[in-house]
Amino acid sequence: xxxxxxxxxxxQIMLAAMAGAMVVLFGAVYAFLFAWSKLHxxxxxxxxxxxxxxxxxxxxxxxxFALHLSGFWLIVVFVMLVGYxxxxxxxxxxxxxxxxPSTPHGTDEIxxxxxxxxxxx
Amino acid sequence: MAHAVDTTFPDTxxxxxxxxxxxxxxxxxxxxxFSVAMLLFIAQILFGLLAGLQYLWPDFLYNKxxxxxxxxxxxxxxxxWMLYGFIGSIYWLVEDEAGTELVGAKLGxxxxxxxxxxxxxxxxxxxxxxxxxxEHQSIWLINEGREYIEAPRWADFGIVAVVLVFFYNTAATFxxxxxxxxxxxxxxxxxxxxxxxxxxxxxxxxxSMDQHWWWWVIHLWVEATWxxxxxxxxxxxxxxxxxxxxxxxxxxxxxxxxxMFGSGILGLGHHYFWIGTPEYxxxxxxxxxxxxxxxxxxxxxxxxxxxxxxxxxxxNHPALAWLIAHAFGNFFGAGVWGFMHTLPQxxxxxxxxxxxxxxxxxxxxxAYATINIAMFYIAIQKWRGGVFMGSGIPHAWRxxxxxxxxxxxxLGMTMALLISGYEQSFVERALHGSTWAGYFEAQRSDWxxxxxxxxxxxxxxxxxxxxxxxxxxxxxxxxxxxxxxxPTATTVINSNETLQPSSA
Numbered sequence: 001x002x003x004x005x006x007x008x009x010x011x012q013i014m015l016a017a018m019a020g021a022m023v024v025l026f027g028a029v030y031a032f033l034f035a036w037s038k039l040h041x042x043x044x045x046x047x048x049x050x051x052x053x054x055x056x057x058x059x060x061x062x063x064x065f066a067l068h069l070s071g072f073w074l075i076v077v078f079v080m081l082v083g084y085x086x087x088x089x090x091x092x093x094x095x096x097x098x099x100x101p102s103t104p105h106g107t108d109e110i111x112x113x114x115x116x117x118x119x120x121x
Numbered sequence: 122m123a124h125a126v127d128t129t130f131p132d133t134x135x136x137x138x139x140x141x142x143x144x145x146x147x148x149x150x151x152x153x154x155f156s157v158a159m160l161l162f163i164a165q166i167l168f169g170l171l172a173g174l175q176y177l178w179p180d181f182l183y184n185k186x187x188x189x190x191x192x193x194x195x196x197x198x199x200x201x202w203m204l205y206g207f208i209g210s211i212y213w214l215v216e217d218e219a220g221t222e223l224v225g226a227k228l229g230x231x232x233x234x235x236x237x238x239x240x241x242x243x244x245x246x247x248x249x250x251x252x253x254x255x256e257h258q259s260i261w262l263i264n265e266g267r268e269y270i271e272a273p274r275w276a277d278f279g280i281v282a283v284v285l286v287f288f289y290n291t292a293a294t295f296x297x298x299x300x301x302x303x304x305x306x307x308x309x310x311x312x313x314x315x316x317x318x319x320x321x322x323x324x325x326x327x328x329s330m331d332q333h334w335w336w337w338v339i340h341l342w343v344e345a346t347w348x349x350x351x352x353x354x355x356x357x358x359x360x361x362x363x364x365x366x367x368x369x370x371x372x373x374x375x376x377x378x379x380x381m382f383g384s385g386i387l388g389l390g391h392h393y394f395w396i397g398t399p400e401y402x403x404x405x406x407x408x409x410x411x412x413x414x415x416x417x418x419x420x421x422x423x424x425x426x427x428x429x430x431x432x433x434x435x436x437n438h439p440a441l442a443w444l445i446a447h448a449f450g451n452f453f454g455a456g457v458w459g460f461m462h463t464l465p466q467x468x469x470x471x472x473x474x475x476x477x478x479x480x481x482x483x484x485x486x487x488a489y490a491t492i493n494i495a496m497f498y499i500a501i502q503k504w505r506g507g508v509f510m511g512s513g514i515p516h517a518w519r520x521x522x523x524x525x526x527x528x529x530x531x532l533g534m535t536m537a538l539l540i541s542g543y544e545q546s547f548v549e550r551a552l553h554g555s556t557w558a559g560y561f562e563a564q565r566s567d568w569x570x571x572x573x574x575x576x577x578x579x580x581x582x583x584x585x586x587x588x589x590x591x592x593x594x595x596x597x598x599x600x601x602x603x604x605x606x607x608p609t610a611t612t613v614i615n616s617n618e619t620l621q622p623s624s625a
Contacts, residue, residue, distance in 0.1 A: 007469045007470070008466045008469075013467065013543070013547060016464075016466065017471075018461075020462070020464065021458070021461040023460065024414045024456045028456075031425075032422075035421070035422045035425035036429075039425060039429035039430070066466075067464060068466070076408065080411065084418070088418065088422050091419045091423060092426065094376070095422065095426040098368070098373070099427075
């Protein structure tokens with residue numbers, strides 16, 4: 001496994017940095033549009049979400065290219081792309097599960113009532 | 122239009138005037154911490170402006186107030202005001218969350234005065250006694266020499282003692298009262314907050330080893346314990362300002378903590394790239410730094426879900442605006458600006474340049490300053506007797522302009538420093554291989570200098586925002602007689618159907 005020690009070429013510092021920033025930015029845009037589309041049941045927005053994901057994938061490929069990634073690190077890149085694709089689905093599922101209506105806010109999950117301190121002589 | 126009155130503020134409390142008598146013991150202590158935090162925030166900006174000017178005019182205040190001193194006070198004031206803000210925030214919420222009186226209020230009060238006296242002495246020594254060689258005696262009495270935590274050794278012991286008192290006050294109050302998800306996470310985090318500081322207190326003549334432990338304080342405080350502390354404050358703040366349900370907030374706090382610890386602890390590796398540690402830290406740091414944006418993606422989906430499914434009505438507009446600024450600031454400052462240069466192949470060029478300063482400015486402001494300011498507004502609302510702070514409060518332009526100027530100022534400084542940082546990385550590191558000649562050539566280059574000029578201009582914008590913020594915090598709610606609105610959340614199944622209104 002390579003140790004990520006080969007530096008970016010001087011001409012590609014900006015490309016590498018911007019690609020890194022775009023990975024996070026498009027990751028957020030994809031997550032935002034995905035959730036927005038699910039919330040308002042608008043398939044057109046879902047299309048825009050997946051376009052954002054394609055931009056994220058392009059930024060990731062650019063980053064991998066600029067960083068001279070190979071072998072194990074390319075597998076990490078692939079796993080990261082799959083993770084970014086599936087994460088909003090999983091988080092949405094989790095949101096639906098945790099937002100089931102129950103008790104009014106501020107009253108649930110308080111595990112015990114005030115207990116006076118007792119000093120044993 | 123009539124609105125529901127928040128019953129946590131009884132009608133018997135006079136409104137519109139500062140009323141310390143009706144605050145609980147924890148909140149009275151919190152107000153002291155918040156007041157000193159604001160003074161240190163002002164000091165941070167003032168010394169930052171002086172240090173910025175010295176980039177443009179290196180002779181400015183030379184041998185009177187040197188750049189190294191200004192920069193040191195600028196950064197230390199920031200760390201300490203944020204710490205004051207966090208401690209104040211926890212004291213503010215502890216009685217409410219535990220449902221009982223603060224344990225050890227007198228001890229907490231004593232600790233506050235000890236810490237404040239120690240900070241005053243340390244700053245005075247920084248400003249007046251910064252000459253001569255560094256030796257064992259100066260480590261104990263003048264300056265420990267570790268960047269960002271320069272306080273001398275005697276003050277280190279004081280800081281740990283005060284944090285332990287703070288831990289005792291908080292944990293004992295929850296033990297006397299009741300536990301919740303928020304308090305459980307909070308108390309465990311405070312153990313780490315006090316414990317990790319010890320890693321920066323022992324001395325090794327091996328610089329790599331010294332730096333290894335020093336980063337435990339800097340990285341693990343900032344990217345682990347502080348983030349969790351802020352998560353707890355945010356969770357409580359959302360319940361109080363938006364009426365968010367405790368179960369949901371707590372569940373997400375657990376998820377956030379798990380994701381943060383999963384990526385943030387070993388993300389420490391991105392500070393170990395160039396300090397003489399073994400090469401495997403390049404892989405560990407690179408891999409776990411790449412995982413750090415994951416909690417941010419989760420945050421985006423959840424925020425959209427919440428805003429659509431719950432029609433929130435908030436009780437404190439300025440506080441909510443600063444909480445929103447916190448979410449965006451954390452995402453851009455820590456997430457986008459962090460991942461931009463955290464991988465070792467890029468970090469080789471950017472480490473310790475103005476690029477790092479660009480990331481630091483946006484990340485600290487976005488992740489920590491914003492949430493402290495939100496807590497100041499939550500506190501002032503109650504301190505003035507639980508006054509109305511919703512839509513249409515008098516002189517609302519002040520808090521809106523303070524919010525705008527502070528955010529524009531910091532964002533402007535961030536972009537300007539990024540330009541200077543890129544030039545510095547390219548000329549000094551890539552072209553000249555980190556030589557002295559390369560360093561000076563980069564410092565003289567047009568793009569670098571222009572970036573520093575714009576940084577200074579946006580520094581003045583930030584200072585103007587701070588002046589407005591102080592003015593607003595002093596005057597907001599003055600003479601207001603309307604009671605605070607009750608935060609409410611209405612659950613909606615789809616865009617047409619309301620399911621369940623819920624309220625405090």
